[in-house]
Amino acid sequence: MNHAVWSFACFCLFEAVSLEIFSLDGEWKLLNSNSSVSVSAEVPGCVHTALQRQGFISDPYYRFNDLNYRWISLDNWTYTTSFSVRGKGKAVLVFEGVDTISTVSLNGVIIGKTDNMFRRYDFEVTGLLKDQENVLQVWIMSAVTYASQRSRAHTEYRVPPDCPPPVQKGECHVNFIRKAQSSFSWDWGPSFPTLGIWKGVRLEVFNTLRVLSFTTVPKYDSGNSSWNVEVELFFDVVVASKALVLMSIPLLHSEEFHLSLTPGQSRKSFVLQINQSVSLWWPFGHGEQPLYELEIQINMEGGETFNAQRKVAFRTVELIQEPIPSSPGLSFYFQINGRPIFLKGSNWIPVHAFQDQVTTDMITVLLRSAQKANMNALRVWGGGVYEQDLFYSLCDMYGIMIWQDFMFACALYPTEKNFIQTVREEVTQQVRRLKSHPSVVIWSGNNENEAAIAADWFNISAAERPLYVRDYVSLYVENIRDLVLQEDGTRPFLVSSPTNGVESEKEGWVAHDPYDPHYGDTHYYSYYNDCWNWTAFPRTRFASEYGFQSWPSFSTLSKVSVTSDWDFSSNFSSHRQHHEDGNQQMLKQAELHYILPNRSDPVQRYRDTIYITQVMQAQCVKIQTEFYRRSRSDIVEGKGHTMGTLYWQLNDIWQGPSWSSVEFGGKWKMLHYWATDFYAPVLSAAVEDEGDLLIYAVSDRHSECHKVKAKVKFYSWSSFDAVCSLESNVTTLKAGGSTLVFQHPISALLEQCGNCTRRSCVVTFHLSSPEGQMISPLNHIFLSSPRHAEGVQKPDITFTVKDAGIVQSFVVTLHCSFPAVYVWLDVDDIPGHFNVNGFLMLSNTSTVTFGAWRPTTAEEITANLHITSLRDVY
Ligand code: BMA
Numbered sequence: 017m018n019h020a021v022w023s024f025a026c027f028c029l030f031e032a033v034s035l036e037i038f039s040l041d042g043e044w045k046l047l048n049s050n051s052s053v054s055v056s057a058e059v060p061g062c063v064h065t066a067l068q069r070q071g072f073i074s075d076p077y078y079r080f081n082d083l084n085y086r087w088i089s090l091d092n093w094t095y096t097t098s099f100s101v102r103g104k105g106k107a108v109l110v111f112e113g114v115d116t117i118s119t120v121s122l123n124g125v126i127i128g129k130t131d132n133m134f135r136r137y138d139f140e141v142t143g144l145l146k147d148q149e150n151v152l153q154v155w156i157m158s159a160v161t162y163a164s165q166r167s168r169a170h171t172e173y174r175v176p177p178d179c180p181p182p183v184q185k186g187e188c189h190v191n192f193i194r195k196a197q198s199s200f201s202w203d204w205g206p207s208f209p210t211l212g213i214w215k216g217v218r219l220e221v222f223n224t225l226r227v228l229s230f231t232t233v234p235k236y237d238s239g240n241s242s243w244n245v246e247v248e249l250f251f252d253v254v255v256a257s258k259a260l261v262l263m264s265i266p267l268l269h270s271e272e273f274h275l276s277l278t279p280g281q282s283r284k285s286f287v288l289q290i291n292q293s294v295s296l297w298w299p300f301g302h303g304e305q306p307l308y309e310l311e312i313q314i315n316m317e318g319g320e321t322f323n324a325q326r327k328v329a330f331r332t333v334e335l336i337q338e339p340i341p342s343s344p345g346l347s348f349y350f351q352i353n354g355r356p357i358f359l360k361g362s363n364w365i366p367v368h369a370f371q372d373q374v375t376t377d378m379i380t381v382l383l384r385s386a387q388k389a390n391m392n393a394l395r396v397w398g399g400g401v402y403e404q405d406l407f408y409s410l411c412d413m414y415g416i417m418i419w420q421d422f423m424f425a426c427a428l429y430p431t432e433k434n435f436i437q438t439v440r441e442e443v444t445q446q447v448r449r450l451k452s453h454p455s456v457v458i459w460s461g462n463n464e465n466e467a468a469i470a471a472d473w474f475n476i477s478a479a480e481r482p483l484y485v486r487d488y489v490s491l492y493v494e495n496i497r498d499l500v501l502q503e504d505g506t507r508p509f510l511v512s513s514p515t516n517g518v519e520s521e522k523e524g525w526v527a528h529d530p531y532d533p534h535y536g537d538t539h540y541y542s543y544y545n546d547c548w549n550w551t552a553f554p555r556t557r558f559a560s561e562y563g564f565q566s567w568p569s570f571s572t573l574s575k576v577s578v579t580s581d582w583d584f585s586s587n588f589s590s591h592r593q594h595h596e597d598g599n600q601q602m603l604k605q606a607e608l609h610y611i612l613p614n615r616s617d618p619v620q621r622y623r624d625t626i627y628i629t630q631v632m633q634a635q636c637v638k639i640q641t642e643f644y645r646r647s648r649s650d651i652v653e654g655k656g657h658t659m660g661t662l663y664w665q666l667n668d669i670w671q672g673p674s675w676s677s678v679e680f681g682g683k684w685k686m687l688h689y690w691a692t693d694f695y696a697p698v699l700s701a702a703v704e705d706e707g708d709l710l711i712y713a714v715s716d717r718h719s720e721c722h723k724v725k726a727k728v729k730f731y732s733w734s735s736f737d738a739v740c741s742l743e744s745n746v747t748t749l750k751a752g753g754s755t756l757v758f759q760h761p762i763s764a765l766l767e768q769c770g771n772c773t774r775r776s777c778v779v780t781f782h783l784s785s786p787e788g789q790m791i792s793p794l795n796h797i798f799l800s801s802p803r804h805a806e807g808v809q810k811p812d813i814t815f816t817v818k819d820a821g822i823v824q825s826f827v828v829t830l831h832c833s834f835p836a837v838y839v840w841l842d843v844d845d846i847p848g849h850f851n852v853n854g855f856l857m858l859s860n861t862s863t864v865t866f867g868a869w870r871p872t873t874a875e876e877i878t879a880n881l882h883i884t885s886l887r888d889v890y
Contacts, residue, residue, distance in 0.1 A: 034320040035226050036103040040152065040217040044097040061372045062115060062212025063093050063156075076369075077670050078576045080591060082206040083185065089209040090161065095154040101145055103221035106254050109152070111137045113215030115371075116195040117157040123150055131434075132194035133214065134402055134423060134442045138228075138252075141219075159193055159209045160200070166192035166430070173483060175430050176474035180207075184594045191427040194438055196366060197399040198425075203595040204665070204674035208369040224316060225253045225277060230324055232310050232452045233506055234290075236332045243330055245269075245288040245310070250448070253277045261286070262313040265328060268292050275314070296353050297329035297454045299392040300415030301360075301697050301716060305329070305454075307412060327412060329454035335508035337518050337536075343651045345534025348517060348557035349659035350417075350457060356752060358648055358716055359417060359660035360695045361386065361393035362677065363561060366400040366669055376406060381682040381869070382667050383410045385849075389677075389688055390695035393417040395513070395560060395662050398463035399425030402446050411455035418455045419560070419662070421513065422446075422496055424462035428474065431487045436495055443496050447503040459500050459509045461492035464539065466512035466520060467530045489525050513560050514538045533557065533655050539664075543601035546608050547636035548801075550643045550703055555655035559644050563664035563675035564605065565598050566633035566687070567626040571844035572671045572679045582622040592672040599673070606632040609801040613889040623882070624889035629673075631838045631886065634686040634854055637663050637677075641694045642701035645714045649753035663691075682847060682869075686840060686854035693793040698749065700726060700757075700783045702797040709765060711758035713783050713792065715749050722749040724783040724791050726758040730769045731858050732777050733835055734807040739777060740769040746786050757783070762799060774799035775806040778837070780858065796856050802837060802886055811836035811857070813883045817866075817874040824848070824868040826877055831861055836885035844880045846872050857885070 046057035046066050057066030067073045067088065076085050101107075109122070114130040120139060121127060123146065128139040167175065167189040179188035186201025187209055201207035220226055228250040235244050247263060257277050264270030269290050277284075295306040307327040314322040334351040350357050367374045367382065386394060394411070396403055398421030411418055422443065429435070450456050468474065469484055476484055492511045500509050510517060511525055516535035520527040531538050533554045539561035540554050547564065567573070570582075581588030584599065593599050603612060606628045613624030640663075647658040668680040677688035693699075699714040711726045726744040731737075742765070744758040758781070766772050778798055783791040802808075811832035820827045828841065828850075836857040841850055841864060848868035855862075866877060 034224055035220060035222040035322075038099070038101060038103075038219040038221070040097060040099060040219060044095045044213075047094045047096070049092045057095060057212075058372075059095065059097070059213045059217055060113070060215050062210040062214055062370055063088055064208060064210060065212070065370050065372055075576065076208060077206070079578070079581065079588060082208065086207075089187070089207075089211065090158050092158055092161075093156045093211050095156065095213055096151065098149050098151045099219075100148050100150065101219065101221065102147070105142075105221050105223040106140070106252075107142045107145055107219060107221045108226075108252070109139045109141050110218050110220055111139070111213065111215070112217070113213070114154065114156070115210050115212045115214045116159050116193060117162045119155045121153045121155075132438045132442055133196065134194060135438065135445055136215075154213060156211045159195055159211060160187045163187070163189040163193045163200075170430055170432070173480065175428050176476075177427055181596060183596050185591075191429050194423075194435075194442060196371075196401050197423065197427070198366060198669070199369065201594065202399060203598075204365070204672065204676070205594065205669040206369060206672075210370060212372065214371050222254065224255055224257055224318065224320060225251050227314075227322060227324070228252055228281070229448050230312070230326065231448055232326050232328050233504065234328060234330050235506055236330075243290040243294055245290060245328060247286045247288065247310070247312070249284050249286075251277060251282050251284070253279050253282060255279060258317045260315045262315070263288060263310065265290070265308050265310050268294065268308060294330045297331040297412075298415060299352055299357055299417050300387055301390065301392050302352070302355070302357060302415075302718070305413060305415045326452060327409070328452070329412060331454050333457045333507055335458065335510075335517075340651065340657055343534065343654045343656065345532070345557075345654075346518065347657055347659075348536050349657070352417075352457070355718055356659065357392070358645070358752075359393040359419075359558075359662065360716075361391040361395070361416070361662050362666035362691075363397045363662055363664050364394045364400075364403070364666050365397055367667060369669055371401060374404070378682070379404070379407050380410060382678060383407070383414055383416060385678055385682070385684065385688065386416060386666060387414045389691035390697065391416065391691070393419065393457075393660070393662060394666060395419035395421065397421055397425070397665070398423050398460070398513075402450070405449070408450060408453040408455055412453050416455055417457045418453070419458050419460060419513075420450065420456050421460045421463055424465060424492075426464050426468065428465065428468065428484055428487065429491055431490050436491065439491070440495055440499060443499045444503060447500055451504045451506070456507065458507055459504070460513050461496050461509070461511040463513060465492070466515050466526050467539070469526050470528060470530050485524065485526050493525055510536070537660070544604060547605060547639055548609065550639055553640055553643050555647050555650075555652060556644070556658055558660040559640075559658065560660065560662045561664040562637075562640055562661075564633045564636045565595065565602055565673050565675050566629040566685060567602075567673045568668065568671055568676075568679040568685070569683055569842060569844075570623045570626055571842070572681055572683055573626075576671050579619070582619050584622065584625050594672070602629045602632060602673070605636065607803075609635070609803055610886065611803050611890040615889065624884065627840060627884050628889060630686040630840075631854070633675075634690045637687055638690050638694050641691075642699065643703075645694070645699055646701055646703075646712045646754045648714065649750065684849050684853070686838070689850070689853040693795065696793050698722075698783065698792045700781055700792040700795050702779070702781060702795065704762060704797070704799070707761055707763065708759055709762050709779065709797070710756060711744070711781055712754050713747070713749050713757045714754045715751060717749070717751050720748055720751045722791060723747070723786055724749050724757065725786065726781055727784050728758060728779060728781045730765070730772050730777045730779055731835060732772060732807060733805055734776075734809060736835060736859050739772050749783075749791070773806065775804050778835075778856065780856070808887050809834035810887050811885050813839065813857075813885060815881065815883060817878045817881065819874050820865060824871060826866045826868070826872075826874055828864045828866060828877070828881070829861065830857065830864065830883070832857055832885075833860070836887065838886045840884045841866075842882045842884070843877055844882070846870075846877060846880055848872075
């Protein structure tokens with residue numbers, strides 16, 4: 017175990033002269049409880065990763081291994097390392113993250129315990145260190161055993177749910193442990209209740225002081241129309257000392273402060289009054305994301321210095337909840353820099369069950385994919401983890417706004433003293449860590465726990481309800497909310513999602529219907545109802561969750577399965593499905609509009625079935641999202657003014673069926689390609705309403721600079737020539753709103769077109785400037801289900817691939833004999849994405865480009881390219 021004990025590295029924000037930092041990351045020794053397993057293990061890391069890397073187990077995601085490896089989480093494990101130190105002074109062992117229940121000892125002396133994976137722990141070890149060979153041990157208890165013990169010890173009343181539904185094949189009582197709630201299984205993920213030291217460990221030795229954390233929060237002073245940057249420093253001081261602090265934001269401001277510090281932990285605040293004008297930070301699609309650099313230097317009287325930098329960005333955020341004319345209830349929308357912004361995005365879940373395996377690349381690919389799909393917001397969902405710093409820094413750069421949940425989901429929680437205490441520390445640390453990021457625009461207490469009480473998910477009797485409401489208010493309002501408001505007055509705080517916001521507060525924090533579309537945000541799922549029936553969707557103020565499942569691609573699944581698994585009715589297919597009736601729901605929904613795949617080759621049929629689930633998902637989420645975007649300026653029967661759509665869910669934790677638009681590994685599903693269009697800044701969206709064809713122009717722009725007309729074409733399924741073309745009158749595109757630009761009875765249109773029936777034709781449309789410039793992506797609407805379409809022929813698509821002459825970019829030229837719908841290109845394992853996919857092909861030649869994420873060749877792409885269209889699968 018000779019990891020780089022002496023390698024000097026500074027992982028803190030501050031580089032200092034007198035503080036010595038010894039990284040204890042690297043190889044440790046790992047032992048199970050009866051010593052039958054002994055391997056070396058990387059820190060940061062977890063037991064599963066160590067066992068896999070040492071060849072003790074194979075891929076935990078492979079086939080049924082989640083069940084086979086259950087024993088790992090039921091055992092207790094000890095991590096050991098040894099090191100020598102030379103520094104003298106106050107010594108503190110810093111654990112950035114331990115997963116989760118542990119007892120830590122140094123040279124045989126217990127120095128601390130941990131019970132919360134979301135906290136950093138600092139254990140003072142002054143006087144315990146030897147010059148030679150210090151032995152550091154972290155004994156980690158099974159999280160499953162701990163959770164069950166805590167639940168058993170809670171004898172006064174039950175804190176449900178006890179266990180996840182059997183279909184999830186998970187562990188029980190996860191609400192009793194401060195650990196990623198999805199690690200005991202979820203309806204999209206496996207049960208891997210990890211154990212380990214998931215973040216860095218270091219020893220800090222110092223004689224004067226060390227800086228614990230450093231925050232910078234710009235606040236707008238509307239009275240003076242200027243900005244104040246609040247800088248806070250948190251110190252651990254050994255001896256009373258004085259210092260001169262220099263702070264500067266180049267070209268904007270610099271200032272000096274005198275500081276005197278007394279021994280103990282202390283917090284010092286400074287305010288930088290910026291008198292110059294600043295460039296504002298905007299969400300993606302609304303402007304730039306300028307990030308200034310704040311530099312800080314602390315010069316101690318004794319000559320020591322500390323230096324650090326942090327990015328600062330200027331923006332305001334407000335959540336507007338106020339009466340709306342002609343609508344009961346209250347609005348619910350975000351205003352950034354005083355401008356209403358429609359949030360377009362998705363929900364973020366943990367990137368991996370083994371968090372230590374999350375790489376910079378994985379996070380970057382996902383966030384770049386979100387931005388490429390025109391998203392400006394993501395919700396970090398409350399059943400996973402507070403993401404790592406890199407995630408928020410990239411969101412700052414990309415202009416992706418973050419709705420940050422606290423990590424509580426779909427359960428009731430205990431409120432005993434120890435639990436509350438550890439949560440308080442967690443919340444304080446996380447808010448201090450994240451509040452300097454402009455991307456974070458809102459804090460939210462939990463996922464669906466207000467709804468769980470209101471809709472009585474856990475069969476609580478009327479007599480007991482007040483007890484649970486009291487616990488709810490104590491945890492999320494009196495503790496979490498209070499702490500957040502103390503630490504950060506610059507962002508809105510919501511107690512839950514979904515919630516009625518201020519209306520929930522009025523009703524004692526648990527509204528009688530947190531899904532009320534007149535208030536706050538809503539979550540809405542309906543799997544069996546026809547998703548083409550847009551009138552069934554709630555016209556909510558803000559859709560923070562909605563979605564449909566699909567299966568990931570064959571190439572993704574084949575990494576963890578074998579030939580006998582490649583069938584929709586295999587054990588593997590039902591094992592991976594963690595949502596009750598999920599596979600049925602997908603097929604039933606697909607069957608409403610498509611003929612289900614029935615080709616005779618079983619593997620082909622399996623691939624086709626995956627395809628049809630992705631077609632269904634893309635189509636359903638598109639219809640629902642377009643409905644919400646159209647509703648941004650409408651009030652219908654008192655409902656509307658929808659100002660956000662975050663579909664469930666962006667990413668996947670493993671290779672299984674889920675609501676995600678990006679697969680585990682980064683491959684885009686059809687939905688993700690489609691999101692690029694339905695999240696376009698200017699969208700044209702059509703619906704059929706009482707026999708009329710309506711086309712709306714939805715604009716996220718802030719100024720009414722465009723005159724537009726809708727260009728509409730009818731195509732028959734059997735020809736590439738448009739049957740007829742129509743144009744609307746020129747209309748002014750309403751800024752930040754939805755405008756009806758075209759309305760005609762379908763029967764009249766069909767008659768006018770002559771050779772068209774609902775079944776034989778499809779309608780394409782887009783917005784164009786009066787001069788003919790395209791203003792919105794090309795869109796289309798079916799006048800009948802494709803399963804009833806008439807005149808459809810096999811399109812016989814062929815292709816050629818050529819190097820595009822730009823690095824890693826290729827042009828695929830497609831030829832088809834007849835119009836084709838949902839044309840899907842899949843290059844199996846070659847990472848990258850196409851510029852469009854899953855499209856309607858209405859000319860006999862089309863070109864598509866593929867940008868690869870690693871070097872490849874036209875030959876390799878040709879050899880791996882599969883092309884499927886709807887007519888091919890039956
Ligand atoms: C929502 C989420 C998750 C879940 C999803 C799909 O309620 O908050 O708990 O994965 O539904 O069922």
